[in-house]
Amino acid sequence: MTTETLIAIDIPTGDLRMQLEGKTIAITGAGSGVGRAATLLFTREGGNVVCLDVNDAWAKETARLAEAEGGNSIAVHCDVSDEDDVEAAIAATVSEYGRLDVMFNNAAIATPRPGLRFEDHTVEEFEKLTSINFKGVFLGTKHAVRQFRAQNSPGAIVNTASVAGMVGWGGTVYGAIKGGVIQLTRAVAVESAPFDIRVNAVCPAGMPATNFMDIPTDEATQSAAFEKVAQQHPLGRNIDPEDIAAAALFLASDSARNITGVALPVDGGYVAR
Ligand SMILES: NC(=O)c1ccc[n+]([C@@H]2O[C@H](COP(=O)([O-])OP(=O)(O)OC[C@H]3O[C@@H](n4cnc5c(N)ncnc54)[C@H](O)[C@@H]3O)[C@@H](O)[C@H]2O)c1
Structure with a gap:
């Protein structure tokens, strides 16, 4: 290769661009763990992040940490199992930043009692898990798709599922619900693809x-x-919350523009065994 050839190469600058520059992302469960790690990573990547959580103090602290680093972030109260809250949270996102580009449905609760066997779940425990972990993803996905369609724009949805939704892992009801999250992800991905709306899931293994x-x-x-x-x-x-945030960033970003309907394990090889 001659020097002339080297000089003639048009060096792409795309790699230097921040991955979420100018995009607005709403993250549920942003007050802790994966949601907090994702808020910090996404704002570092140029995104405006709306921190949604039922725990207002935790969500405010996440937004404060992001702002302290120079990021754009606000906290908005949202119980993901309440449709009025979810609608209001998306309205607040649009009111603050003008649009919604990415919805990260990440909030969930764990199996209520450690080691709880399937047959020992009460109906109340089943309903609480379903209400937050499945209805919450249904509502976040539903209102994000409506907002993307109202904007007439592409959009990306990332749902936090779990390896418990892919294989038997313990936490039977929790796992069944996460399996439902994976199937909802695939089904909405196919249905919404004609509108350039992508829907993917991240599936963490144990994150202590x-x-x-x-x-x-x-x-x-x-x-x-x-x-x-x-x-x-x-x-x-x-597995650290930052590992899940990194996978969610990829799925949310334009680097994944041809990826939809996948359930990506971030599990150190757990489901590959
Ligand atoms: N930690 C693990 O071992 C593990 C493993 C697999 C999957 N996951 C999944 O990862 C996701 C994030 O969990 P995490 O480990 O960061 O947990 P975490 O408990 O640290 O964070 C969960 C956040 O969700 C919020 N939340 C709870 N109920 C809510 C509601 N009704 N509305 C809005 N927010 C609510 C909590 O206040 C908290 O801020 C969840 O979907 C979880 O199922 C976690």
């Missing part, structure tokens, strides 16, 4: 570093729990 597992905070219990969870994954490491 969030509030989800409610692990006691003393150091000995924590390190034993972290070690135990890490050993479940062929790669031998824990």
Whole structure:
């Protein structure tokens, strides 16, 4: 190759652009864990992030952390199981930033009692899990699709499912609901594809570093729990909220413009065994 050829190359600058520059993203469960990590990553990538959570203090703290780094973020109260709240949250997003480009339906609760067997779930526990973990994704997806269509624009939806929705993992009802989230993701992806609306899911394995597992905070219990969870994954490491945020960023970004209807495990190889 001659020097002239090298000089003639038009060096692409696309790689240097921030991946969510000018985009507006609403994230549910943004007050903790994956939602907080995603808010920080997405604002670093140029996105405006609306932090939705039922816990207002946690959501405000996430938005504050993002703003302290120079990002654009606001907190809005939202119980994902309440349709009025979800509609109002999307309206607040549009009112603040003019549009919605990405909906990250991430909020969920864990199986209420550790080690709870299928036959021991009460109807109240079943209904609570369904209401937040499935109806919440239904409502977030429904109102995001409506907003994208009203804007007449493309859009991306990322849903947080779980490896528990792909294989038997414990937490039978929780897992069945996450399987439902994966199927909702695929079905809406196909139906909404003609409008350039993409719908994908991330499927984490065990993440002890969030509030989800409610692990006691003393150091000995924590390190034993972290070690135990890490050993479940062929790669031998824990999955961190930042790992899920990175996968969600990819699926939300234009780099994934031809990817829809996938359920992406972020699991250290757990479901590949
Ligand atoms: N941590 C894990 O081991 C694990 C494994 C697989 C999948 N996941 C999934 O990852 C996602 C994020 O979980 P996390 O680990 O960050 O948990 P987390 O408990 O740290 O965060 C969940 C957030 O959701 C919020 N929330 C709860 N109910 C809500 C409601 N009704 N409306 C709005 N917000 C609500 C909580 O206030 C909290 O801020 C969830 O969908 C969870 O099912 C977690």
